[in-house]
Amino acid sequence: MIRLLIFAALIYFCYRLLKGPLGSLLKDKFKPSDDEESLLADADLIKDPQCGAYFMKQKGIEARIGGKTIHFCSPACRDKFLKSTR
Numbered sequence: 001m002i003r004l005l006i007f008a009a010l011i012y013f014c015y016r017l018l019k020g021p022l023g024s025l026l027k028d029k030f031k032p033s034d035d036e037e038s039l040l041a042d043a044d045l046i047k048d049p050q051c052g053a054y055f056m057k058q059k060g061i062e063a064r065i066g067g068k069t070i071h072f073c074s075p076a077c078r079d080k081f082l083k084s085t086r
Contacts, residue, residue, distance in 0.1 A: 043056055043058070044056065044057040044058075045057070046060070046071055048060075048071075048072050048073040048077050049070060049072070049081060050072060050077040050078070050080050050081040050084075051073065051077050053073045053077075055071075055073040057071055060072055060073060061073070061074060061075055061077075061078050063078050063081075063082065065082070065085065
């Protein structure tokens with residue numbers, strides 16, 4: 001039983017010893033670049049007014065209706081919405 005406690009303490013000590021230097025190296029390595037951060041900041045999720053699905057605004061289909069720009073998840077939803085408003 002004492003061997004198990006000593007072994008666990010040794011593993012914990014090694015973990016704490018390596019956590020500082022390796023943690024900072026890995027943190028810098030996996031940090032998103034400025035381009036990725038700007039894409040993530042622009043990733044607005046909006047709701048399709050026709051089907052109710054959420055999608056990224058940048059990947060949606062735009063339509064100008066009554067002077068307003070409305071975004072749809074697909075051309076099919078856009079067409080259904082336009083038919084229902086006429």
